[in-house]
Amino acid sequence: MAVRLKDIAHDLGLSVVTVSKVLRDHPDIGEETRKRVLKRMKQLNYQPNFAARSLITGQTWTIGIVVPDLLHPFFAQIAKVISVQVRKKGYSLFISSSDEDPALEQEEIAQLLARRVDVLLVASSQWTVESFHRIEEQKVPYILLDRQFAGLESNFVGVDDRAVGMLATTHLIEQGCRRIAHVRGPEISTAVGRLEGYRQALAAAQMVSLPGHVVSIGASGDHLGDRGGYEATQKLLANRSRPDGIFCFNDPSALGAMRAILDAGLRIPEDVAVVGCGNLSYSDFLRVPLSSVDQGSQTIGKAAAALALKLAHNKSPLRPKSELVAPHLVVRASSLRRR
Amino acid sequence: MAVRLKDIAHDLGLSVVTVSKVLRDHPDIGEETRKRVLKRMKQLNYQPNFAARSLITGQTWTIGIVVPDLLHPFFAQIAKVISVQVRKKGYSLFISSSDEDPALEQEEIAQLLARRVDVLLVASSQWTVESFHRIEEQKVPYILLDRQFAGLESNFVGVDDRAVGMLATTHLIEQGCRRIAHVRGPEISTAVGRLEGYRQALAAAQMVSLPGHVVSIGASGDHLGDRGGYEATQKLLANRSRPDGIFCFNDPSALGAMRAILDAGLRIPEDVAVVGCGNLSYSDFLRVPLSSVDQGSQTIGKAAAALALKLAHNKSPLRPKSELVAPHLVVRASSLRRR
DNA sequence: TTGAAAGCGCTACCAA
DNA sequence: TTGGTAGCGCTTTCAA
Numbered sequence: 001m002a003v004r005l006k007d008i009a010h011d012l013g014l015s016v017v018t019v020s021k022v023l024r025d026h027p028d029i030g031e032e033t034r035k036r037v038l039k040r041m042k043q044l045n046y047q048p049n050f051a052a053r054s055l056i057t058g059q060t061w062t063i064g065i066v067v068p069d070l071l072h073p074f075f076a077q078i079a080k081v082i083s084v085q086v087r088k089k090g091y092s093l094f095i096s097s098s099d100e101d102p103a104l105e106q107e108e109i110a111q112l113l114a115r116r117v118d119v120l121l122v123a124s125s126q127w128t129v130e131s132f133h134r135i136e137e138q139k140v141p142y143i144l145l146d147r148q149f150a151g152l153e154s155n156f157v158g159v160d161d162r163a164v165g166m167l168a169t170t171h172l173i174e175q176g177c178r179r180i181a182h183v184r185g186p187e188i189s190t191a192v193g194r195l196e197g198y199r200q201a202l203a204a205a206q207m208v209s210l211p212g213h214v215v216s217i218g219a220s221g222d223h224l225g226d227r228g229g230y231e232a233t234q235k236l237l238a239n240r241s242r243p244d245g246i247f248c249f250n251d252p253s254a255l256g257a258m259r260a261i262l263d264a265g266l267r268i269p270e271d272v273a274v275v276g277c278g279n280l281s282y283s284d285f286l287r288v289p290l291s292s293v294d295q296g297s298q299t300i301g302k303a304a305a306a307l308a309l310k311l312a313h314n315k316s317p318l319r320p321k322s323e324l325v326a327p328h329l330v331v332r333a334s335s336l337r338r339r
Numbered sequence: 340m341a342v343r344l345k346d347i348a349h350d351l352g353l354s355v356v357t358v359s360k361v362l363r364d365h366p367d368i369g370e371e372t373r374k375r376v377l378k379r380m381k382q383l384n385y386q387p388n389f390a391a392r393s394l395i396t397g398q399t400w401t402i403g404i405v406v407p408d409l410l411h412p413f414f415a416q417i418a419k420v421i422s423v424q425v426r427k428k429g430y431s432l433f434i435s436s437s438d439e440d441p442a443l444e445q446e447e448i449a450q451l452l453a454r455r456v457d458v459l460l461v462a463s464s465q466w467t468v469e470s471f472h473r474i475e476e477q478k479v480p481y482i483l484l485d486r487q488f489a490g491l492e493s494n495f496v497g498v499d500d501r502a503v504g505m506l507a508t509t510h511l512i513e514q515g516c517r518r519i520a521h522v523r524g525p526e527i528s529t530a531v532g533r534l535e536g537y538r539q540a541l542a543a544a545q546m547v548s549l550p551g552h553v554v555s556i557g558a559s560g561d562h563l564g565d566r567g568g569y570e571a572t573q574k575l576l577a578n579r580s581r582p583d584g585i586f587c588f589n590d591p592s593a594l595g596a597m598r599a600i601l602d603a604g605l606r607i608p609e610d611v612a613v614v615g616c617g618n619l620s621y622s623d624f625l626r627v628p629l630s631s632v633d634q635g636s637q638t639i640g641k642a643a644a645a646l647a648l649k650l651a652h653n654k655s656p657l658r659p660k661s662e663l664v665a666p667h668l669v670v671r672a673s674s675l676r677r678r
Numbered sequence: 679t680t681g682a683a684a685g686c687g688c689t690a691c692c693a694a
Numbered sequence: 695t696t697g698g699t700a701g702c703g704c705t706t707t708c709a710a
Contacts, residue, residue: 071419394702
């Protein structure tokens with residue numbers, strides 16, 4: 001079937017070892033021999049057998065990533081960038097999508113560990129840190145993406161969520177909003193961070209969040225964000241002190257918020273300004289183009305890939321590194337009240 | 340390090356062979372022995388070494404997929420479904436995104452072949468069939484997704500593009516459009532099929548495509564579709580017989596078309612009705628919600644996964660199978676002129 | 679600078 | 695029903 005080192009060695013009257021050394025750029029090989037071997041390899045289109053190599057070295061030259069939803073542009077972008085970056089260094093990427101299902105996520109992690117990936121990246125939808133302790137037991141280096149866990153000392157790459165909240169809220173303040181509400185997400189690190197940033201920005205401007213001005217979208221994940229945002233905003237609009245600006249946890253909920261505002265016969269941004277987070281690709285095409293905080297998925301992907309490659313090479317565990325990517329705001333019509 | 344068959348065999352006073360047989364559900368093993376082995380495996384959390392197994396069996400239990408753009412919801416959905424489906428059967432999926440770059444795509448295919456994936460799936464952005472002959476040389480079964488090649492007898496799973504064109508065009512006819520134009524894509528099988536369907540639907544209604552009523556978006560891929568659609572539509576609107584209905588090759592170009600129509604001071608769908616293809620998730624949220632032909636990415640993914648699993652198991656090459664998934668139309672405001 | 683021997687963890691084959 | 699032997703394709707070690 002496939003060409004083996006043995007075949008090349010036999011053709012050239014050399015030993016397998018010598019050929020193997022050429023393959024791996026070993027220094028003590030004669031120039032003449034090296035050339036002959038390389039030439040023959042090219043002729044026969046030799047491809048080393050990864051399985052055989054892995055069996056000895058213990059490295060698989062594979063990296064695994066688990067994301068909550070590959071359909072979500074944020075995660076798709078991250079996965080894509082990582083795939084491209086690590087491929088350049090000879091690694092292949094297993095990509096797994098857990099559908100925001102913690103049980104499924106655990107299975108996928110287990111499968112990738114069984115595959116003995118050199119590094120594992122996880123954007124988790126878990127609520128507990130149990131799985132990660134299991135990863136640590138197997139001594140496989142791993143990186144958390146996007147979502148962090150309290151009390152888990154691990155590598156992390158994600159956006160600075162507190163900065164997200166501050167950026168959006170400060171912008172609304174600057175646009176003249178005085179009653180700024182927040183449609184918040186579930187109890188995961190990203191939502192918590194954005195909420196903190198929101199409060200912090202208000203405090204910095206000597207403002208406060210009025211009673212009832214922080215409402216939660218029920219669902220987790222982005223699936224039902226639209227509906228959650230709609231309902232949350234209906235509550236906000238019924239508040240005795242109606243908000244004139246809303247910072248939404250993510251873009252889907254912001255879409256819902258905008259629908260609710262328009263349905264109530266109000267104008268965007270004149271009556272209520274809206275800012276989302278995610279900067280999804282369709283933001284430009286909406287009835288009212290949506291201002292949104294970009295999480296820098298490209299940057300996150302690159303940072304994660306670089307860290308993953310570093311971990312793959314250092315067999316001795318490095319101490320955990322946390323990288324926070326700075327978000328930036330993309331202003332569109334939904335929040336532009338002053339020019 | 341990791342637990343091996345040898346360890347379990349030693350613990351239980353059995354031979355490695357016996358333990359290996361239990362692992363693979365071999366029939367001739369005593370009930371008692373089987374239970375003991377399984378119990379110990381669970382205790383030690385034994386994970387078979389894929390590399391060692393592959394070395395002997397020649398199977399890697401991996402499948403590779405290359406798509407033009409993982410950020411595109413159509414391909415993301417397909418990749419996601421395939422990943423989930425094959426995982427259930429113990430396969431892991433390498434996912435690669437070629438950025439619509441033929442050279443990159445070739446490298447990715449080469450890498451996956453070097454990995455000795457059991458099956459390869461490719462949604463190609465190539466113009467030639469060269470790469471695929473190379474795959475055939477290596478005797479790796481492969482499946483083309485979405486885009487086909489004339490003169491290449493291979494497995495194929497994709498939407499019935501002719502049906503796409505007919506569905507969209509027939510709908511416009513039924514909505515009372517009489518001068519139906521087409522914004523077509525580049526010279527790849529999908530665009531050609533949709534164009535054919537467009538002509539066929541017109542012919543079936545004793546109508547014709549007026550001169551200048553088929554305009555091409557310049558770019559390939561969906562990246563620049565918006566702009567291409569905008570410019571193509573400007574040409575159409577300047578035509579002496581202005582279209583009253585436009586079927587666009589894909590959704591991005593349809594967005595561009597709608598912008599051009601609105602910018603020209605015309606109404607959608609009263610003056611010009613628009614239908615796209617792709618049914619992207621944001622279609623509902625647009626200024627004018629976009630009617631679109633859904634390509635059934637979920638169905639395509641499932642069919643592709645099923646076929647891939649079949650190919651993975653039959654080492655003897657089956658004769659190529661072509662599966663055409665039926666599209667369906669999602670009608671929204673952009674084309675709804677009659678109720 | 680080259681190569682013989684050993685062995686990675688597992689499965690295939692055949693004998694007991 | 696169980697297990698000994700051989701070997702998958704490669705790298706590691708150490709001797710020539």
